[in-house]
Amino acid sequence: MSPKRSGPTPKVDPKTWVPVTIRDVAKVAHVSTGTVSNVLNRPDIVAESTRQRVLDAVESTGFIRNTQAYQLRGGRSHTVGVVVLDVSNPFFTEMFRGAESRLQSEGYVLMLGSTDDSIEREANFVRAMEEHRVEGVLITPVAADLVSLSGLKTRGVPTVLLDRKATADEFCSVTVDDVRGGELAARHLFETGHAEVVFVNGPTTIRQCRDRRQGVRKAVRAVAKAKKVEVTELSVGALTVRNGEEAVDRILAMSPRPTAVMCANDLLALGVLRGLAAHGVRVPDDLAVVGYDDLIFGSMLSPALTSVRQPALELGVAAAELLLDEVRNPDHRHREVRFEPELMVRASSFKSS
Amino acid sequence: MSPKRSGPTPKVDPKTWVPVTIRDVAKVAHVSTGTVSNVLNRPDIVAESTRQRVLDAVESTGFIRNTQAYQLRGGRSHTVGVVVLDVSNPFFTEMFRGAESRLQSEGYVLMLGSTDDSIEREANFVRAMEEHRVEGVLITPVAADLVSLSGLKTRGVPTVLLDRKATADEFCSVTVDDVRGGELAARHLFETGHAEVVFVNGPTTIRQCRDRRQGVRKAVRAVAKAKKVEVTELSVGALTVRNGEEAVDRILAMSPRPTAVMCANDLLALGVLRGLAAHGVRVPDDLAVVGYDDLIFGSMLSPALTSVRQPALELGVAAAELLLDEVRNPDHRHREVRFEPELMVRASSFKSS
C-alpha cells in the first residue's frame, strides 16, 4: 500500500505522498513503461501473467493515471464545462442535473461556473475552461450578443447554448419559447379580468427577460381591440428572491394600483409574495401574482403560484445530446431543440371575487 | 485573428482550428519559446518591446495556454473537486455557491459531481477528480465509514468533509450539529402537545439521517418522565419531494393516527405537504409538519413550514477556507468548523386548537 521508490536509499518522507508514475509501476512489475501503458489501455495485447503482475503493481503502488500527461500526448480531456447564470436557481441546477446524468455515463466530469450575470465572471470561466481543454461547453450566455463566445467558435470548441437561441451557423442550442411563455402568462391575466398589470422584469440584457417582455406586449396587442389593458414594467437588478421582495414597495406605491403582478421568474415571484405578505396584502384578492419557471415548490406556496413551466431537466439532457453529437459525429450540423412552455394556473392568479 | 503556421504552404484547412502552441507564438513574434513563456509568467524580466511583440502574437494567433502541459511541468491544476449528495437540493447548491465564491477569487475552477447517494457514482467522481489532479476536494460522503476516501487520504489530496464530522487525524470538516437539530425539532413538537409523532427519515446510511434520529431519541428521553410520547420512524429511500409524497399513504394508514410528522429534510416535508393536501388533510389542524434545512421557500408555503435552519452558504465558505489553508499552509492542522442549527417555528406546527 505504501509508495515505494527503488534505489539504494528510500528518500521518501513517509508523511509525504510521492506521486506514483507508470515508471514506478513498471519498476515494481519488472516491465517497461510501454507495457504498463498497454495493460492500462489495451490489456488484450499483453500476456496474462505480465498483465496480472502489472495490475498488482498498480494496486500496491496506489497508482492513479495522470490525465494531463495522457491529454498532452493527444488524449481527450473527458471534461465538459457548464456555465450557468445562477446556481441558486433550481431551474439551472435541474438543467445541470439533466446534462450531468447524460454526460457522466459517457465518462465526462463537469466543471461548473455560476456567472451571476457578470460578463467578467463569464469570461473568466470560459477562459479557464478553454485552458483546461474541455471537450465542450454548455452555456447560458450573459450578454445579448455572442462576442464573448467568439473564442470558443474560432477555436472550434463544441458549444451548446442553454436556454438561448442561436442561428445554425453559430452554435447548437436548446431553448424554450419565452415569447410564447410571456404571452401565455399575460394573456391569462387579461382573460381573468386584470387590466392594470405590473410586469416585474429583470435586466433586459438578459435575453429571457427581453423575450418574456415581448410576449407580454404581444398579448397586450392581441387584446387591445377587445378591451383596454395597461402593463407597467418594473425593472429589478437581478432575478432573485431578494429583488422581488424589494420591488414590493414600488408596486404598492403605484397609482393607479395594479390588480396583478407578473414576474419574470419564480424567484422574483416568491420575493413578491413574501413582501406582499409582510404588508398584509392578500393574494390573489388584493393582487394576483404569476411567476415563471414553475419551480417545484410553487404549487405548495400560499397561495399556490401560477407559473409557466419549463422542462429544465429535459433541456439539460437535450443539450448534452447535442454536444455529444458535435463531439463525435463528423457530419454534425448545428440544430436548435425547442421546447414549449406550459401555463400552470393556480390560486395566486385566480380571483375569487 | 486566423491561425497561422509558418512554412512554405499554409496547410491549414480554414474550417479546422489548429491548436496554437507557444512555438507558433514564438515564430510569429520572432523570439524563442522560452521568451514567450517568460512574458506569460514573468513579464517583468523581458524587454518592453519584445514583450509587446509577443503579446501581439498571442493576440493574433488566439493562443490559449495549455494547462495540462503547464501542470505536467510541475504547475498547479487550479482545480477543486466538489462532490455533493444531490444537486437538486438547494441546501447543497448553496454550499456550492459559498465555496465557489471563495475559490473563484483565488483562481480555481470547480468540478462538480452529484452522487445521489450512490457509492459507485461517488467512487467514479473521486477517481476522475484524482486523475485530473484536483488540488483538493470538498465532499459530502455517501457512506458511514470513510473508506471511500482513503485514497484521497493516502495520496495526500487535501480534502474537506461537508456537513460531516471527521476526527482531526483524518480530515478537516464543516458541520452542523444534526443531533441538536433533530432534538430541537422533536422537542418543539412534544412541547406543543404532540404525543404521537411520525419521523419520516431517509436511509440511515446517510449520516444526517442517523444523527437527526439520535436527536429525536434524545428529546424523547428528555420528556419521558414528564409525559408519554411515542415516535414511529418511517423510512424512505431518498430525501426527495417524491419520496415524501409517497410516504403519505403510509402515514395516513397508521393507527393510532399520529398528530405530527417530522421530516428529515424540507424536500421530504414538501412532498408530505403535497400528499396531505391531495388527501384533504389539513395542516396543522389535522397533522402538524416540521421539516429540516429551512430552504428559502419554506416560509412561503401553505402553511409556512416549521424547519431547522442550517447556514448552507457559510458552510461552503468555511469549507473553502479550510481547504485553502490546507493547500497553502505547511503548518496546517485539521479542524472541524461547527455551526449551530436553529429552529424556525412557523404555522405548519402551530396547533391552533
Place this chain on the structure above:
DNA sequence: TTGAAAGCGCTAACAA
C-alpha cells in the same frame, strides 16, 4: 509479447 525511444506543450535552469 515486450522494450526503447520520441514527442505532446510547457517551464526553468543555464548559457550566451
Place this chain on the structure above:
DNA sequence: TTGTTAGCGCTTTCAA
C-alpha cells in the same frame, strides 16, 4: 535580455 534545452508522465510507433 534572450535562446537552448532537459524533462514533467504518458502513449505509441518501431524493433527486437
